[in-house]
Amino acid sequence: MNGSVLLEPMPKAMQPVAAAERHVALDVLRGVALLGVLLVNLHSGFRVSLFAHILTFHTHAGWANRGTDILLAWIFEFKAFTLFSFLFGVGVGVQAERAATHQRSAARFLARRFTMLLVIGLFHMLLVWNGDILTLYAVCGLLLIPFVAMSGKWLAALGLTVIVLAPFLPFFDSLFPTNAEMRVQAAVATGIYATGSFTEILALRWHETAHFIAPLLINSLPRTFGLMLFGIAA
Numbered sequence: 001m002n003g004s005v006l007l008e009p010m011p012k013a014m015q016p017v018a019a020a021e022r023h024v025a026l027d028v029l030r031g032v033a034l035l036g037v038l039l040v041n042l043h044s045g046f047r048v049s050l051f052a053h054i055l056t057f058h059t060h061a062g063w064a065n066r067g068t069d070i071l072l073a074w075i076f077e078f079k080a081f082t083l084f085s086f087l088f089g090v091g092v093g094v095q096a097e098r099a100a101t102h103q104r105s106a107a108r109f110l111a112r113r114f115t116m117l118l119v120i121g122l123f124h125m126l127l128v129w130n131g132d133i134l135t136l137y138a139v140c141g142l143l144l145i146p147f148v149a150m151s152g153k154w155l156a157a158l159g160l161t162v163i164v165l166a167p168f169l170p171f172f173d174s175l176f177p178t179n180a181e182m183r184v185q186a187a188v189a190t191g192i193y194a195t196g197s198f199t200e201i202l203a204l205r206w207h208e209t210a211h212f213i214a215p216l217l218i219n220s221l222p223r224t225f226g227l228m229l230f231g232i233a234a
Contacts, residue, residue: 029083030087033080034080036083037080039072051185052186055179086234088141090232093231095109096109096149113141118142121133121136135217140228141228147232158226163222166222175218175219177215188204
C-alpha cells in the first residue's frame, strides 16, 4: 500500500440513454400512446369542457361526427391512457435498474424526478390547463418508490389487486361529481372561457380544480397506480 489510501470508486453520473441502449419497441409504443392521447385531447379536451364531454358523447350531429366519436373512444381513448400508464411503470423500472448499475440510490433518484414532475404538473394544472395528468403521474410515481425493489411476481399481484379493488374503495363513488353538478359547471366554464377576463378564468380554473378535477384524479389514482405496478413488473 506504501501508505496510500484506497479510495472507493466514485459512482458514475447519470447520463441520458445512448441511442444504442434504447429499446426501440418501447419508444414506438410510447409514440402510439402519445398519439392516442393527442387525438383524444384534440377531439374533446381542447375543444369543449371536460364535463360537457363526459355528459354528451356526441357533441355534433351527422354520421361522420358520430363515427369519429365512436372510433376515437373505441380505438384510442381508454387504450391510449392505459398503455401510457403501463409504459410509465416500465420506465420507472428501467430507471431504477440504471440507478442501481450506477451505484446510486434509486429511491432518491426517483423521488427527485417525481417531485420535479409534481411541481411542473401543479403549475400546468393551475395556470395553463386543468385537464392535466402530470400531477396524477407524479403522485403515483412517488407512491411507487417503496415498491420498485419488489420481485416482478409480487408487483404484478399487487397491481392486479389494486385494480380489482379500486371500484370498491369507500371514496370511489362519493367523490365523483354528479351529472347535475357537471352540467352546471360545463355551462359556467363555457361562458367564462368565451368572454371572461384572465383573472376570471384563473379563478374558475382554481375552483374547478379543487372541486371537480381533484376528485376525478383521486378516482383515477388506484387504477393508474396498479397499471404502473404492472409496468415495473414487466
